[in-house]
Amino acid sequence: MTEAAIDEENKKIAKQYKELLRISYRDLSKEDKSLIRQAFDIAVDAHKDQRRKSGEAYIFHPIAVAKIVASEIGLDATSIAAALLHDVVEDTEYTLVDIEQMFGETVARIVDGLTKISSLKKDRDISLQAENFRKMLLTLNDDVRVIIIKIADRLHNMQTMDSMRADKQVKIASETLYIYAPLAHRIGLYNIKTELEDLGLKYTEPEVYKDILEKIKESKEEQDDYIERFSNKIKEGLDKENLNYQIKGRPKSIFSIRRKMVKQNIAFDEVYDKFAVRIIYKSDIENEKFLAWKIYTVVTDYYRPNPIRLRDWISQPKSTGYEALHITVIGPDSKWVEVQIRSERMHEIAEKGYAAHYKYKNNEEKQDQEGLDGWLDRLQEALENSETNAVDFVEEFKLNLYAKEIFVFTPEGDLKSLPKGATALDFGFSVHTEVGLKTRGARVNGKLVPLSHLLKSGDQVEIITSLKSKPSSNWLDYATTARARSKIKSALRDEKKQIAEDGKAILKRKLRSQKITMSEKVVNELVLYFKLKTSLDLFYRVGIGTIDNQKIKEFATTRSNVFMNFIKNRIRRGNVKDIDKEEITSKYDLLVFGKDSEKLEYKLSNCCNPIPGDDVFGFITVNEGIKVHKNDCPNALQLQSNYAYRIILSKWIDSSQEEFKAVIKLNGIDNIGVVNEVTQIISNNMHLAIYNMNFDTNDGVFTGKITVGVKNKNTLKTVMKNLSKISGIDKVVRE
DSSP states (O other), X not given: OOHXXXXXXXXXXXXXXXXXXHTOSSOOOHHHHHHHHHHHHHHHHHTTTOBOTTSSBTTHHHHHHHXXXXXXXXXXXXXXXXXXXXXXXXXXXXXXXXXXXXHOHHHHHHHHHHHHHHHHTTOXXXXXXXXXXXXXXXXXXXXXXXXXHHHHHHHHHHHTOTTSOHHHHHHHHHHIIIIIHHHHHHHTOHHHHHHHHHHHHHHHSHHHHHHHHHHHHHHHHHHHHHHHHHHHHHHHHHHXXXXXXXXXXXXXXXXXXXXXXXXXXXXXXXOSOOEEEEEEEOOOGGGHHHHHHHHHHHHHHHSEEOGGGOEETTTSOOTTOOOOEEEEEEOGGGOEEEEEEEEHHHHHHHHHTHHHHHHTOOSGGGGSTTSHHHHHHHHHHHHHOTTSOHHHHHHHHHHHHXXXXXXXXXXXXXEEEEEXXXXXXXXXXXHOHXXXXXXXXXXXXXXXXXXXXBOOTTOBEXXXXXXXXXXXXXXXXXXXSHHHHHHHHHHHXXXXXXXXXXXXXXXXXXXXXXXXXXXXXXXXXXXXXXXXXXXXXXXXXXXXXXXXXXXXXXXXHHTTOHHXXXXXXXXXXXXXXXXXXXXXXXXXXXXXXXXXXXXXXXXXXXXXXOOTTSOEEEEEOSSSOEEEEETTOTTHHHHHXXXXXXXXXXXXXXXXXOOEEEEEEEEEEOOTTHHHHHHIIIIIITOOOEEEEEEEEETTEEEEEEEEEESSHHHHHHHHHHHHTSTTEEEEEEO
């Protein structure tokens, strides 16, 4: 770099530093500014020789993370300093001892937590990303600021990912959607959660993201005009009440529009609530609730509300600290509009989450078990249960991240918060682990109910216990909360271990009778042969008798088939490139894998049923070789996030020789001859095979399901387009 370029860069760095101080949410004292300045100077020095993939000086990254922490999240000077230093120990010659000597124990602890998280990624012995997540979440107990700064770090990485390779973009974006966005949601960082979701979609489904973004831009003027018409009517009533307020229109995020389109199987134009209206009012704390309901009354004087869409999070705030009234009303042109009513304090908590919640914590009532502190305490139990399979753990942890809440009463009249969908058994575990494990039955509102009974807000629940009761595997069908499932699995595992110990001894005897000496190699072969995951599963099945003498004899006779074991072991380790192509397949396939476009054997996954032309990826399973999934498969995020090392690039190279079955769903007004027209288009006009066809009519409306044979995605699109032109047909979608 030239001297002029270096000077220019230094000016930019100094400008960014000044902006960091200026945009801080907290009032900074002299000591605060001094701490931040010192951290900034050390970070600049430590990273002076480093550059990012984009070519810019590395120091811009920690400054950007510190700006997010200072402004968007609103943390204190200690957190801003830790954010500036978050990569120093990992990437430079400075040690943790240096940081502690210069900045004190708190900053050092936070930086240490952030360094541990980063170093996990480089540890190749850890085979699962899920294990990394579990260890990352353990830092929550050290200091919640670690995870908040990590979320800010992830946000900036997502904002600056354009110069990365496409496969890395997909992995990082999947990881973000899988764990970081739900975490941001749970900590109450709603703005950051929304941005993480939108950026995640941008890289996992770029075409979908671009398409929705374009459509939002096209309809922006129309939406702004609608919000103005909607608001003008209400302003009249609010002004009469002499309220100090502002009304803002807020478009729904691209990700939430996409989720709605997928969930309801509808097009962009059919999503009715693409925006929300917020009324933010000034008030002292004493009058907040009164004024919120006053505004509610004014809004419903002008627009008719949907009674089942009222959400009162003022009387009972969410456990994230979120408070607001949400109502859905019929606005002009008979369109549904969501109206969010918040005081300025509530709005600040909604925007800043954790930081604002604690800024306003001025009474003991706020420090109850349903707040963030209580959530962290409960979370710690699940985290410390280290025997849980890491993927199961992350899946169950996620259950508690996005869960909507219900509020139920104990027999003494205490209020407890549970996720929506919680059962009577979940309630037992929320009272105490021992109560849960000894649950025999439950009474809801005085009536005896099964353990699987779904609870509703307002229910009063009493748990009946017995010293003889113990969990059975059926309990996992009744429990939905991470806490309950974790405790049940732990209890079942203890029992399973005892049976497995006996099974191991039995297996040793049975193998000896087949002239096979039990060794680690033999046990691994048995695990593969019986398509199990671990030796514990093997010993347990021998212990309960499902693997008997006959099955062990069959294993002994097939043990000589070394080739199959060789292939399975290679695929199990993910070393697909080591396998000779001729060893695996001599047939010509429709799909090719990896950079070298190799032709390998594969299976199409049942969860998303890909057909030629779909965007797909290959996934190396433990026992079933390569399975092919669509990029937008419901399981794609979890696979790409947790098992990135098992993902193989895949693409269709020829789709003219083979036929695939696709299911088309259609509905519309029941006309005479509609079935005839449908078959005419598919069979006679397009010469496609119909494998199954089912039509139901109900009060003049019909629904149909047709399984057709198609060569590729384009043929399927043409069929659906032609079917949608039939008079009376309202909607045609692929299942």
